[in-house]
Amino acid sequence: MLMTPGVGLFYGGLVRSKTVVSMIGLSFLAFALASIQWVLLGYSLSFGTDISGFIGGFEFAGLQGVGVDPAPLAGNIPHFLYVAFQLTFAAVTLAILTSAVAERVKISSFIVLGLLWTTLIYDPLAHWIWGGGWLAGLGALDFAGGTVVHISSGFSALAIALVIGKRIGYGSYVMEPHNIPMAMIGAGLLWFGWFGFNGGSALAANGLAASAFLVTNTSAAAGALTWLFASWLKGKPSALGMVSGAIAGLVAITPAAGFVDNASAIVIGAVAGILCYSMLLFRVNKGLDESCDAWAVHGMGGLWGAIATGIFANPAVNGYSGLLYGNVDQFVAQIIAAVVAVVYAFVLTYVLAKIVSSLMGLRVTEDEEYVGLDIAQHGEKAYA
Numbered sequence: 001m002l003m004t005p006g007v008g009l010f011y012g013g014l015v016r017s018k019t020v021v022s023m024i025g026l027s028f029l030a031f032a033l034a035s036i037q038w039v040l041l042g043y044s045l046s047f048g049t050d051i052s053g054f055i056g057g058f059e060f061a062g063l064q065g066v067g068v069d070p071a072p073l074a075g076n077i078p079h080f081l082y083v084a085f086q087l088t089f090a091a092v093t094l095a096i097l098t099s100a101v102a103e104r105v106k107i108s109s110f111i112v113l114g115l116l117w118t119t120l121i122y123d124p125l126a127h128w129i130w131g132g133g134w135l136a137g138l139g140a141l142d143f144a145g146g147t148v149v150h151i152s153s154g155f156s157a158l159a160i161a162l163v164i165g166k167r168i169g170y171g172s173y174v175m176e177p178h179n180i181p182m183a184m185i186g187a188g189l190l191w192f193g194w195f196g197f198n199g200g201s202a203l204a205a206n207g208l209a210a211s212a213f214l215v216t217n218t219s220a221a222a223g224a225l226t227w228l229f230a231s232w233l234k235g236k237p238s239a240l241g242m243v244s245g246a247i248a249g250l251v252a253i254t255p256a257a258g259f260v261d262n263a264s265a266i267v268i269g270a271v272a273g274i275l276c277y278s279m280l281l282f283r284v285n286k287g288l289d290e291s292c293d294a295w296a297v298h299g300m301g302g303l304w305g306a307i308a309t310g311i312f313a314n315p316a317v318n319g320y321s322g323l324l325y326g327n328v329d330q331f332v333a334q335i336i337a338a339v340v341a342v343v344y345a346f347v348l349t350y351v352l353a354k355i356v357s358s359l360m361g362l363r364v365t366e367d368e369e370y371v372g373l374d375i376a377q378h379g380e381k382a383y384a
Helices: 003-014 017-047 079-101 107-130 134-138 146-164 180-202 207-233 239-253 262-285 294-312 328-359 366-371 373-378
Strands: none
Touching (some): 003 017, 003 079, 003 180, 017 079, 017 107, 017 373, 079 107, 079 146, 079 180, 079 294, 107 134, 107 146, 134 328, 146 239, 146 294, 146 328, 180 207, 180 239, 207 239, 207 262, 239 262, 239 294, 262 294, 294 328, 366 373
16 A cells, blocks of 8 residues: 555656645545445456456445455455455556646546546456456466556556646756655655565465565666666766666566566566666657656556566466476467557557546646646645
């Protein structure tokens, strides 16, 4: 759960001081929205009885039939606990998506879009991979959400950014992060929270959880170092770049955490740091205002991690073999799942954003954007 306000602090430090309350608030709003949606409908659609490989049934709607007995898909984990654990994944995914709308979204429109997105994009993807859906039937692996969480949120952020448009003045003058220490604190909370994200996905306090815990840290460290050194080559070693690289490494190891060893984790994290930094530069050069780089870090990092799982999966870790161990089928399954997630998330999110924009308007007015969303939307100041 702490990862979601961690996203808020990370993003909040990256925006201007007149919208930091709004940016952090969006993460808390995402958690609240996802919590209610998950209890009423989301859990059932994600983990209910499979319907044609596409979606879960409605037998758990409103958590009817859910209690303290073990969950159907979670071994000895009490069903209520499994619901709560999976809820936090849905919530942080929606929070990551707020990158695309920083400093220019109407709260009412975000609420509507967020509920639609969680129901129509996150829930089906979660079912396809984790709930016994058709991608699981193909053999696709996603230990803790590289495809379900990071590809979906990253490429959806790209789609929303294209619909909502640039912030006023973007490209005409510098929009620097207003509080880098705040962003670094947020990154630290994310790094720590990721141990529960990945290690907890073993659904037991066992050796697999311990292995996932350690490879998670290894990949994060490798990503931090490669992004740091890459930024150093262009001038000075960036502290913000270093923690961004750590997040890139965390994203990339997420789908692979229960399947790879630490040597592979170093490679996965190192590549993620360089790849995501390069994608950030590409985004900037193209003039795309995807404000906090969910696409560059989560989307592209998740895409690399999903493919890397099919390359580096080590049968000694959890019985699954990747391309390096002669299993071409696993590699193919990972590519199929990743491409499907990219296309589904991007296209459907673009359509949803267009619909919400046409019916309600996604953006605040020009005057409200100039004043800043903290005052215009909340009537509050971060720094009185």
